[in-house]
Amino acid sequence: MSDPSRPVRTAAVIPAAGRGVRLGPGTPKALRTLGGTPMLVHAVRAMAASRAVSLIVVVAPPDGATEVGRLLHEHPLAERTDLVVVPGGQTRQESVQLGLAALPDTIEVVLVHDAARPLVPAETVDAVVAAVRAGAPAVVPALPLADTVKQVDPQPAGTPEPVVGTPERSLLRAVQTPQGFDLTTLRKAHDTVVEGEGATDDAGLVERLGSPVVVVPGHEEAFKVTRPLDLVLAEAVLARRRATDGYV
Numbered sequence: 001m002s003d004p005s006r007p008v009r010t011a012a013v014i015p016a017a018g019r020g021v022r023l024g025p026g027t028p029k030a031l032r033t034l035g036g037t038p039m040l041v042h043a044v045r046a047m048a049a050s051r052a053v054s055l056i057v058v059v060a061p062p063d064g065a066t067e068v069g070r071l072l073h074e075h076p077l078a079e080r081t082d083l084v085v086v087p088g089g090q091t092r093q094e095s096v097q098l099g100l101a102a103l104p105d106t107i108e109v110v111l112v113h114d115a116a117r118p119l120v121p122a123e124t125v126d127a128v129v130a131a132v133r134a135g136a137p138a139v140v141p142a143l144p145l146a147d148t149v150k151q152v153d154p155q156p157a158g159t160p161e162p163v164v165g166t167p168e169r170s171l172l173r174a175v176q177t178p179q180g181f182d183l184t185t186l187r188k189a190h191d192t193v194v195e196g197e198g199a200t201d202d203a204g205l206v207e208r209l210g211s212p213v214v215v216v217p218g219h220e221e222a223f224k225v226t227r228p229l230d231l232v233l234a235e236a237v238l239a240r241r242r243a244t245d246g247y248v
Protein backbone atom coordinates (compact mmCIF):
# COMPACT_ATOMS: atom_id res chain seq x y z
CA MET A 1 0.00 0.00 0.00
CA SER A 2 1.36 3.45 -0.91
CA ASP A 3 1.96 6.22 1.62
CA PRO A 4 -1.21 8.36 1.35
CA SER A 5 0.69 11.50 2.42
CA ARG A 6 3.11 11.24 -0.53
CA PRO A 7 2.06 13.43 -3.48
CA VAL A 8 1.26 11.24 -6.49
CA ARG A 9 1.27 13.07 -9.79
CA THR A 10 -2.11 12.44 -11.35
CA ALA A 11 -3.25 13.46 -14.83
CA ALA A 12 -6.53 13.16 -16.68
CA VAL A 13 -6.81 12.39 -20.40
CA ILE A 14 -10.14 13.51 -21.88
CA PRO A 15 -10.94 11.92 -25.25
CA ALA A 16 -13.15 14.50 -26.99
CA ALA A 17 -12.49 13.73 -30.65
CA GLY A 18 -15.71 11.85 -31.43
CA ARG A 19 -18.30 13.19 -33.85
CA GLY A 20 -21.37 12.22 -31.85
CA VAL A 21 -23.15 10.51 -34.73
CA ARG A 22 -25.80 9.02 -32.41
CA LEU A 23 -26.64 12.49 -31.11
CA GLY A 24 -27.49 13.64 -34.62
CA PRO A 25 -25.97 16.09 -37.10
CA GLY A 26 -24.16 19.17 -35.82
CA THR A 27 -20.83 20.23 -34.38
CA PRO A 28 -18.65 17.54 -32.77
CA LYS A 29 -20.41 16.30 -29.61
CA ALA A 30 -17.87 17.62 -27.10
CA LEU A 31 -18.35 21.16 -28.41
CA ARG A 32 -22.15 21.12 -28.18
CA THR A 33 -23.47 23.17 -25.30
CA LEU A 34 -25.10 22.14 -22.06
CA GLY A 35 -26.66 25.05 -20.20
CA GLY A 36 -24.84 27.40 -22.58
CA THR A 37 -21.38 25.93 -21.83
CA PRO A 38 -19.62 23.39 -24.10
CA MET A 39 -19.89 19.81 -22.83
CA LEU A 40 -16.09 19.56 -22.94
CA VAL A 41 -15.72 22.53 -20.57
CA HIS A 42 -18.01 20.77 -18.06
CA ALA A 43 -15.90 17.60 -18.37
CA VAL A 44 -12.62 19.50 -17.92
CA ARG A 45 -14.02 21.27 -14.85
CA ALA A 46 -15.18 17.92 -13.44
CA MET A 47 -11.61 16.58 -13.62
CA ALA A 48 -10.10 19.81 -12.27
CA ALA A 49 -12.52 19.67 -9.33
CA SER A 50 -10.51 16.75 -7.98
CA ARG A 51 -7.56 18.19 -6.05
CA ALA A 52 -5.51 15.16 -7.08
CA VAL A 53 -5.49 16.13 -10.77
CA SER A 54 -2.62 18.46 -11.69
CA LEU A 55 -2.58 18.02 -15.49
CA ILE A 56 -5.39 17.60 -18.01
CA VAL A 57 -4.79 16.49 -21.60
CA VAL A 58 -7.75 17.17 -23.89
CA VAL A 59 -7.83 15.11 -27.08
CA ALA A 60 -9.59 17.31 -29.63
CA PRO A 61 -11.21 16.43 -32.96
CA PRO A 62 -8.35 15.82 -35.44
CA ASP A 63 -8.95 19.11 -37.28
CA GLY A 64 -10.17 21.05 -34.23
CA ALA A 65 -7.25 21.35 -31.82
CA THR A 66 -6.82 25.10 -32.43
CA GLU A 67 -10.52 25.79 -31.89
CA VAL A 68 -10.59 23.66 -28.74
CA GLY A 69 -7.47 25.42 -27.43
CA ARG A 70 -9.19 28.78 -27.97
CA LEU A 71 -12.37 27.58 -26.30
CA LEU A 72 -10.56 26.33 -23.21
CA HIS A 73 -8.59 29.58 -23.03
CA GLU A 74 -11.95 31.37 -22.74
CA HIS A 75 -12.90 29.11 -19.79
CA PRO A 76 -9.76 29.19 -17.60
CA LEU A 77 -9.15 26.75 -14.73
CA ALA A 78 -7.67 27.40 -11.31
CA GLU A 79 -3.90 27.88 -11.55
CA ARG A 80 -3.03 24.53 -9.99
CA THR A 81 -4.20 22.59 -13.08
CA ASP A 82 -2.15 22.54 -16.29
CA LEU A 83 -3.96 22.01 -19.57
CA VAL A 84 -2.69 20.60 -22.86
CA VAL A 85 -4.65 20.05 -26.10
CA VAL A 86 -3.65 17.44 -28.70
CA PRO A 87 -5.40 16.33 -31.90
CA GLY A 88 -7.21 13.00 -31.71
CA GLY A 89 -7.65 10.02 -34.01
CA GLN A 90 -10.29 8.08 -35.89
CA THR A 91 -11.25 5.83 -32.95
CA ARG A 92 -11.56 6.33 -29.20
CA GLN A 93 -8.66 3.93 -28.60
CA GLU A 94 -6.44 5.91 -30.96
CA SER A 95 -7.46 9.18 -29.33
CA VAL A 96 -6.62 7.92 -25.84
CA GLN A 97 -3.28 6.64 -27.11
CA LEU A 98 -2.48 10.11 -28.51
CA GLY A 99 -3.43 11.64 -25.16
CA LEU A 100 -1.20 9.21 -23.24
CA ALA A 101 1.70 10.10 -25.53
CA ALA A 102 1.44 13.71 -24.33
CA LEU A 103 1.93 12.80 -20.65
CA PRO A 104 5.32 13.39 -19.03
CA ASP A 105 6.93 10.35 -17.38
CA THR A 106 6.62 12.07 -13.99
CA ILE A 107 2.90 11.21 -14.03
CA GLU A 108 2.13 8.08 -12.00
CA VAL A 109 -1.67 7.84 -12.10
CA VAL A 110 -3.84 8.60 -15.11
CA LEU A 111 -7.59 9.01 -15.39
CA VAL A 112 -9.27 8.54 -18.75
CA HIS A 113 -12.56 10.40 -18.87
CA ASP A 114 -15.05 10.76 -21.75
CA ALA A 115 -15.88 14.35 -22.67
CA ALA A 116 -19.32 12.84 -23.22
CA ARG A 117 -19.74 12.34 -19.44
CA PRO A 118 -19.77 16.03 -18.50
CA LEU A 119 -21.55 15.76 -15.15
CA VAL A 120 -19.50 13.17 -13.26
CA PRO A 121 -19.37 14.30 -9.61
CA ALA A 122 -16.01 15.03 -7.93
CA GLU A 123 -16.68 12.31 -5.34
CA THR A 124 -16.64 9.66 -8.09
CA VAL A 125 -13.37 11.02 -9.51
CA ASP A 126 -11.82 11.03 -6.04
CA ALA A 127 -12.99 7.46 -5.33
CA VAL A 128 -11.29 6.22 -8.50
CA VAL A 129 -8.04 8.06 -7.72
CA ALA A 130 -8.06 6.74 -4.15
CA ALA A 131 -8.47 3.14 -5.31
CA VAL A 132 -5.53 3.42 -7.74
CA ARG A 133 -3.41 5.06 -5.05
CA ALA A 134 -4.33 2.21 -2.71
CA GLY A 135 -2.65 -0.19 -5.13
CA ALA A 136 -5.14 -1.27 -7.81
CA PRO A 137 -3.53 -0.95 -11.27
CA ALA A 138 -6.90 -0.37 -12.96
CA VAL A 139 -10.15 0.96 -11.49
CA VAL A 140 -13.54 1.52 -13.11
CA PRO A 141 -16.63 3.21 -11.66
CA ALA A 142 -19.77 1.23 -12.46
CA LEU A 143 -23.41 0.76 -11.53
CA PRO A 144 -25.70 -2.28 -11.34
CA LEU A 145 -28.07 -2.62 -14.30
CA ALA A 146 -31.72 -1.61 -14.17
CA ASP A 147 -32.74 -3.70 -17.20
CA THR A 148 -32.52 -7.41 -17.86
CA VAL A 149 -29.92 -8.09 -20.59
CA LYS A 150 -30.35 -10.61 -23.42
CA GLN A 151 -27.60 -11.99 -25.64
CA VAL A 152 -28.81 -12.30 -29.24
CA ASP A 153 -27.78 -13.71 -32.56
CA PRO A 154 -27.49 -10.43 -34.53
CA GLN A 155 -29.59 -10.18 -37.71
CA PRO A 156 -29.95 -7.57 -40.47
CA ALA A 157 -32.10 -4.56 -39.51
CA GLY A 158 -35.81 -5.42 -39.62
CA THR A 159 -35.31 -9.14 -38.84
CA PRO A 160 -36.18 -10.27 -35.29
CA GLU A 161 -33.04 -11.43 -33.42
CA PRO A 162 -33.15 -14.85 -31.71
CA VAL A 163 -32.23 -14.74 -28.02
CA VAL A 164 -29.34 -17.07 -27.18
CA GLY A 165 -28.96 -16.30 -23.49
CA THR A 166 -29.79 -14.19 -20.45
CA PRO A 167 -26.70 -13.35 -18.37
CA GLU A 168 -27.22 -13.28 -14.60
CA ARG A 169 -27.95 -9.58 -14.05
CA SER A 170 -26.65 -9.40 -10.50
CA LEU A 171 -23.16 -10.19 -11.85
CA LEU A 172 -23.19 -7.36 -14.43
CA ARG A 173 -22.17 -3.70 -14.07
CA ALA A 174 -22.57 -0.76 -16.45
CA VAL A 175 -19.16 0.87 -16.65
CA GLN A 176 -18.54 4.62 -16.61
CA THR A 177 -15.56 6.95 -16.63
CA PRO A 178 -13.20 8.26 -15.33
CA GLN A 179 -11.33 4.99 -15.36
CA GLY A 180 -8.11 5.19 -13.34
CA PHE A 181 -4.80 3.48 -13.98
CA ASP A 182 -1.25 3.17 -12.95
CA LEU A 183 0.25 4.95 -16.02
CA THR A 184 2.77 2.21 -16.78
CA THR A 185 0.00 -0.39 -16.88
CA LEU A 186 -2.24 1.62 -19.20
CA ARG A 187 0.62 2.50 -21.56
CA LYS A 188 1.56 -1.18 -21.78
CA ALA A 189 -2.06 -2.12 -22.50
CA HIS A 190 -2.37 0.44 -25.30
CA ASP A 191 1.00 -0.60 -26.75
CA THR A 192 0.10 -4.30 -26.64
CA VAL A 193 -3.56 -4.67 -27.56
CA VAL A 194 -4.37 -4.19 -31.21
CA GLU A 195 -7.29 -1.98 -32.22
CA GLY A 196 -10.38 -3.97 -33.17
CA GLU A 197 -9.91 -6.73 -30.60
CA GLY A 198 -13.22 -5.76 -29.10
CA ALA A 199 -12.26 -3.57 -26.13
CA THR A 200 -14.68 -0.65 -25.91
CA ASP A 201 -13.00 0.86 -22.86
CA ASP A 202 -9.47 1.26 -21.51
CA ALA A 203 -9.97 -1.22 -18.68
CA GLY A 204 -10.85 -3.80 -21.35
CA LEU A 205 -7.35 -3.39 -22.77
CA VAL A 206 -5.82 -3.92 -19.32
CA GLU A 207 -7.96 -7.05 -18.84
CA ARG A 208 -6.47 -8.45 -22.04
CA LEU A 209 -3.00 -8.09 -20.49
CA GLY A 210 -4.21 -10.35 -17.68
CA SER A 211 -3.88 -7.51 -15.14
CA PRO A 212 -6.53 -7.07 -12.45
CA VAL A 213 -9.28 -4.47 -12.84
CA VAL A 214 -11.54 -3.51 -9.92
CA VAL A 215 -14.90 -1.74 -9.77
CA VAL A 216 -15.84 1.08 -7.40
CA PRO A 217 -19.34 2.58 -7.16
CA GLY A 218 -20.21 4.82 -10.09
CA HIS A 219 -22.80 7.60 -10.06
CA GLU A 220 -26.11 8.08 -11.90
CA GLU A 221 -25.02 11.58 -12.95
CA ALA A 222 -21.89 10.20 -14.65
CA PHE A 223 -24.05 8.95 -17.55
CA LYS A 224 -22.78 9.30 -21.13
CA VAL A 225 -24.50 11.77 -23.41
CA THR A 226 -25.00 9.50 -26.41
CA ARG A 227 -28.51 10.04 -27.82
CA PRO A 228 -30.77 13.12 -27.95
CA LEU A 229 -32.74 12.10 -24.83
CA ASP A 230 -29.49 12.07 -22.82
CA LEU A 231 -29.14 15.79 -23.57
CA VAL A 232 -32.57 16.43 -22.07
CA LEU A 233 -31.55 14.61 -18.89
CA ALA A 234 -28.19 16.41 -18.76
CA GLU A 235 -29.87 19.81 -19.08
CA ALA A 236 -32.23 18.90 -16.22
CA VAL A 237 -29.41 17.69 -13.94
CA LEU A 238 -27.39 20.82 -14.69
CA ALA A 239 -30.36 23.13 -14.03
CA ARG A 240 -30.98 21.43 -10.69
CA ARG A 241 -27.33 21.75 -9.70
CA ARG A 242 -27.27 25.42 -10.65
CA ALA A 243 -30.42 26.07 -8.63
CA THR A 244 -29.32 24.15 -5.53
CA ASP A 245 -25.49 23.94 -5.45
CA GLY A 246 -24.36 27.20 -7.06
CA TYR A 247 -22.78 25.10 -9.83
CA VAL A 248 -21.56 27.18 -12.81
Ligand SMILES: Nc1ccn([C@@H]2O[C@H](COP(=O)(O)OP(=O)(O)OP(=O)(O)O)[C@@H](O)[C@H]2O)c(=O)n1
Binding pocket: 014, 015, 016, 017, 018, 019, 020, 021, 022, 023, 029, 030, 059, 088, 089, 090, 091, 092, 093, 095, 096, 113, 114, 115, 116, 117, 224, 225, 226
Ligand atom coordinates in the same frame (compact mmCIF):
# COMPACT_ATOMS: atom_id res chain seq x y z
N1 LIG B 1 -12.33 8.98 -32.58
C1 LIG B 1 -12.82 9.20 -31.36
C2 LIG B 1 -14.09 8.69 -30.96
C3 LIG B 1 -14.57 8.98 -29.69
N2 LIG B 1 -13.82 9.76 -28.86
C4 LIG B 1 -14.36 10.15 -27.56
O1 LIG B 1 -14.70 9.03 -26.78
C5 LIG B 1 -15.74 9.37 -25.87
C6 LIG B 1 -16.81 8.29 -25.82
O2 LIG B 1 -17.32 8.10 -27.12
P1 LIG B 1 -18.83 8.29 -27.55
O3 LIG B 1 -19.64 8.89 -26.53
O4 LIG B 1 -19.25 7.02 -28.12
O5 LIG B 1 -18.66 9.46 -28.61
P2 LIG B 1 -18.71 9.44 -30.18
O6 LIG B 1 -17.74 8.49 -30.76
O7 LIG B 1 -18.54 10.87 -30.51
O8 LIG B 1 -20.22 8.97 -30.44
P3 LIG B 1 -20.86 8.32 -31.73
O9 LIG B 1 -20.42 6.88 -31.71
O10 LIG B 1 -22.31 8.51 -31.53
O11 LIG B 1 -20.32 9.07 -32.93
C7 LIG B 1 -16.29 10.73 -26.30
O12 LIG B 1 -15.91 11.71 -25.35
C8 LIG B 1 -15.66 10.94 -27.64
O13 LIG B 1 -15.39 12.31 -27.96
C9 LIG B 1 -12.57 10.23 -29.25
O14 LIG B 1 -11.92 10.94 -28.50
N3 LIG B 1 -12.09 9.93 -30.50
Ligand SMILES: C[C@](O)(CO)[C@H](O)COP(=O)(O)O
Binding pocket: 092, 114, 174, 175, 176, 177, 200, 201, 202, 224
Ligand atom coordinates in the same frame (compact mmCIF):
# COMPACT_ATOMS: atom_id res chain seq x y z
C1 LIG C 1 -15.58 4.07 -22.18
C2 LIG C 1 -17.08 3.94 -22.04
O1 LIG C 1 -17.66 5.18 -21.74
C3 LIG C 1 -17.38 3.01 -20.87
O2 LIG C 1 -18.74 2.81 -20.74
C4 LIG C 1 -17.73 3.40 -23.28
O3 LIG C 1 -17.32 2.10 -23.55
C5 LIG C 1 -17.52 4.28 -24.51
O4 LIG C 1 -18.46 3.89 -25.47
P1 LIG C 1 -18.34 4.10 -27.02
O5 LIG C 1 -19.75 4.24 -27.45
O6 LIG C 1 -17.76 2.83 -27.54
O7 LIG C 1 -17.47 5.26 -27.27
